[in-house]
Amino acid sequence: MNDQIIEALQAQFGEEGVYGIGESHGILQVTTAVENIVPMIHFLYAHPVFKFQFLTDLAGIHFPDAKGQELGVIYHLHSLENNVRLWIKAYAPIEAPNFPTITGLFATANWMEREAFDFYGIIFEGHPNLTRILNMDEMDYHPMRKEYPLEDATRHDKIDELFGR
């Protein structure tokens, strides 16, 4: 099944449109450009065989060292009919972390995208209500980004070296 999905995606979006192909314990993962996200998810949703019609999860991720593509989104799709899962990943620069929303297709993406916005500052264009969801509205940063340390940096009793970190 995974090979067929890659073939179909490459036929639709071109060899250069689908890259970073890998597999983890049976789950296929592909990476694509941000502008391909919505067409690709629609294509997989409407495909007569694959029918990826369930959005299991949507996760933001931050790689500070990957210049130009620091912020990523992992879309976790599940085809309940075939019992096949698929991760679609896309990355955008941290200066302009703009992704298209997929709330038009999946109602469940609403809060997932709000969560990714809240914690990573990823802007989902076209989202009906892109506001913070778990953190307080007054917060002025996106706490899951790697530059924010978990512990208070002014504390001297928690020195990383002493704990082997």
Add this chain to the structure above:
Amino acid sequence: MSEIALVNNPNVGLDKTQKGGPYVNELSTLNLGPTHPATHGIFQNILTMDGETIVDAEQTVGYIHRAFEKIAERRPFYQITTLTDRMNYCSAPINNMGWHMTVEKLLGIEVPKRAQYMRVIMMELARLTDHIVCNSILAVDTGALTGFLYVYQWREFIYEIYEEMCGARLTTNMGRFGGMERDFTPVAIEKIQKLLKELPAALKEFEGMVMRNRIFMDRTQNVGGISAERALNYGFTGPNLRAAGVDYDVRAMNPYSSYEDFEFDVPVGTKGDTYDRFLVREEEMWQSLRIIQQAMDNLPEGSYHADAPHYYLPKKQDVYHNMEALIYHFKIVMGEIDAPVGEVYHSVEGGNGELGFHLVSDGGRTPYRLKFRRPGFIYYQAFPEMIKGTTLSDAIVTMSSMNVIAGELDT
């Protein structure tokens, strides 16, 4: 009443059908929560009401957000188990073992059959407690307190089994990477056998009081329904999705921990309303008992944990008397052991649905990124759609039957 009082009452003589009057068609706002006994947790609903009818609703969540995903990025793997306890605290062992299985997948640890069966037993016990809480509280919310008291003592009894297995009751931190922390004690086996023998009678009694009760049926049937298409679009999983008629169960579809060895049915509803959710959970309790019975009957001999000294904490006795055990103990507790690079997703059927762990490891001592897929967070989005046009009392039972757990909602 005097004539003056009547004249001063603005509602007297007001034509209710007339549009645009000062008291006609006026919407009111009602705060349901954040701390309201009927919400069973800390989350707020801002309801727009027309009289007693709900016109619109908006949820505010995050009141007990504890930044688990951020904390997890700094903790060694085994310390994250205690975070998972605090998500759906009504069925903490399922969370613990889901997390353990995720890490075992990353590390490539093969768990012995006995440990897998023990996990199944503990997970099904957890499902029983979860559903007992949800269904009996639903009965309480419709005014039937007695049934709740009948079954709640069995939840207490299951907690005693937890105590036997891990020493804790609510936030269990049960098991280890590679298996269980300890084998079944004779007391634990005795208690499980007693539960298998006596819980069915209590459950029947509870069902006899509630299931065909006219008041309960009137309060729950055709209340808070959702269609299968909308439920799938909203990412529903677990009993709430099955009540709408979709037979998606992670245990059956992607069996983990030897679930393929057991025979059980996946109950489904038809309408997806509150009554169907209640019935699906009731039937799942019977199926859980069936699974526990089969696992107890066929409990394999062997070790209760994998031979993985780098990740499995050695026995305290060995730590005092054995050099290797002391070294491994120190290394594990201090989080000195790096995990391999990789990205894994593992999901288990939690009390409320597909509980997923998306783990990205960069080869360090902590996860690079850990995303919890909490079923409650995902399906709670649909709540306004489900209660629009119903009354406030219907909203309460709908929320109760969805089993929204604040800890799971907010991580």
